[in-house]
Amino acid sequence: MTATDSLVDAFTTGPPSPVTFESPTAALINLIIYALLSLLAAGGLAVAYRWYFKQTVPEGVVAFVGVSVVALYINTTSLGVAVSDISVDLFEPGVVFFNVVALSIAAVAAPVGRRLGDAVSSNLFSLAGLREFEGEVGTVVRSAGRVTTITLPDEIDDMESYDPVTDETKAELADKTLLFPRRLTVEELRSRLIERLKEDYAVGYVDIDLTAEGTVEYLAVGSRAAGIGATIAPGSVAVAIRADPPNNASPGDTVQVWTTGETPERLTTGELRGVAGDTVTLVVDDGDETLLSPTAGYRLVTMPAEPQADREFATLLRGVDETMGTVTIEADSELVGLTPRALTATVVAIRPDGGKLTALPDRDRGFAVAETIYVLGRPDVLRGLEDRAKAVAAAESATETDDAATS
Template identity: 45%
Template sequence: MTVASELMGVLLDLSALLSVVGMGLLALASALVLTFVYRWYSRQKPPVNVAILVGLAAVSLWLNTDLALKQVITAGNLDNLETNAIITIASFVVGGFGASLGHQIGDDLAVRFFAISGVKDLNREMSQLVQSVGRTITVTLPDDINDIEGYDPVDEATKEKLAGISLVFPRRLTVAELKTRLVSRLKEDYSVGHVDIELDENGSITFLAIGSRAAGLGPTLPPGKAAVAIRADPAHGASAGDLVQLWKPGPEPELVTAAELRATVDDVVTVVVDADDAERLSAEDTYRLITMPSEPLPDREFASLLRVADETMGAVTVDESSALVGTELGNLDTTVVAVKPQSGGVTAIPARGHVLEAGDTIYAIVRPDELRRLEAVTGPSKQQSTMN
């Protein structure tokens, strides 16, 4: 009997097959438990090699125990040594694959049930129990989540998913560090663009508002401009932001307009032109593009930077009863880019010594939480509001 035929005979034997499958399930369960506990405790995915090692260790422990029992029962007389060797090798091979699968399943379960993505109800109680023994900090999001003014709202499905969940963080974090990690978690795990959150000294959430990041060309188009898709043959090195001229080919080429190149896909080009010139472009014609020397576009560069930043442009008006009336801009811990007095006109990049008056409109580059505080100090004073 050849080795190959003996191997087939062993694998076709039902008891041997069940033994090998059982070893694979044992390795899978061991790696799953290890990954689950490791992910919950450290909020990191363990290396797959460690999970496989633990799974194979469980298989080895079981096989060694089984062999020792057989030796005791049979007084050291073991039959079918070749069969046992084949089953052992097959068990280790299947156990390796099972441990790798258990590593993936365990990590997915930990992400779902232990607040790596957020947990509710029973899992929240378990997290609070862990917090009571001093291992982690549990932060529960409020059921009512607000929208950030000036940003696109987040869809209701995401709000419902976030409402009331508990998130677990390592202990010994300051309030500022906890706030930073909480904002990062919401952005990474739920694709939230902007987060406005306030925490008290105990790390509990007192205010939460979220917003999505503006997408598409619209938010970056200056007033009076329009984006149009045309068929054209841009230069090989042309890229977004290049200034181009659109020419209609023919016996006598005709200059149609100047434009800014935004995107190219094969022979379809998206350009930004004056709104009046957009009507002159036809989807049936194929244009020739000539790239022009670069020129500074402050508005375009500003819009591009602002689009990817955490800050946004905010405008607030100083109320006549605000505590800021008669104070200097230098007292504001905010980046003010312009001030528009009630009398008219706009002062760009005002001096820090500029004195604020009632009716002044302040244009500032701020984060959502800073904008909310700025609106609070420029609005009616608390004393005046109470009297009214």
């Protein structure tokens, strides 16, 4: 009787006996079954996790599930042996060794199932219309099977002024081919591609150049800025001091900082950002931090509530694709003489060279040499403005250098 016949008899006539390496064929078949169980369980979990959370399932969770499924199967068969008439020592070294090998193989197969499940679900949900397609376009793709493929470049740059993403993420994105529906405009395809990168790969910001044919010419990514630094307005700094904050103070309140000597003296006014015991984090004007000592104790007085327009704006800005940037106009650049109305980005302020900042300038006001403009727009639009703000000779030299490097 062959090993296959033995397995068939075991599953049809009674509970299977514990497998050992004394029967190599039966052991190999069982190990393959265990690997497939772990792979399918991990793949199914990856698909469900992607569908529900729009993220990749953590590796540790996948490994735990893959090994648990195999362990549950082994325990179930062992229980069948224990309640049957078969006399087998479940703690025999050969049986224990085989079970350890089986669990190890399950642990190795689980990450493979995770990657396969995540890759399949990313494109499956897009083509099925669950989160990428809607209306007639989704129907055409499902019925005709026609899709647009976008291949990312093999070199992905970091965005300036943003925290870089991990090397593992950039390596995963390099030469990646993503599927999208046909009949999309360039802007629609750009929006879907940026959304896909943010949701599937936890990328915070995307700077991309997309041709009319759907070819990615340039791609840079950055992590979404976290912490207090991203919400501090220009001309302000954050400091940590020892103080006794009022009981009714909360982050965002305006407070006065007073000394605690016999003759209290008001030092500065700031915004409360955090409290941990007697340590208080404040945002104060640049220069006022020299008035505060990290070792001295202070008393805080809560001020009447005031609208924090700058902080609300910073909070809203962190949740959209647009970002704030500054561009300084050089002599002989093509931006000299142009107006904010002529730009695709939104000009929110202009600072002349050595002059005072003007917020929300007239849209028909022309730009002058050495002025700094504060612009709100997509990263690729800001990058284009920076190139246009350079002198014509410098821009042509940079273009020639890029062409020589490419050739």
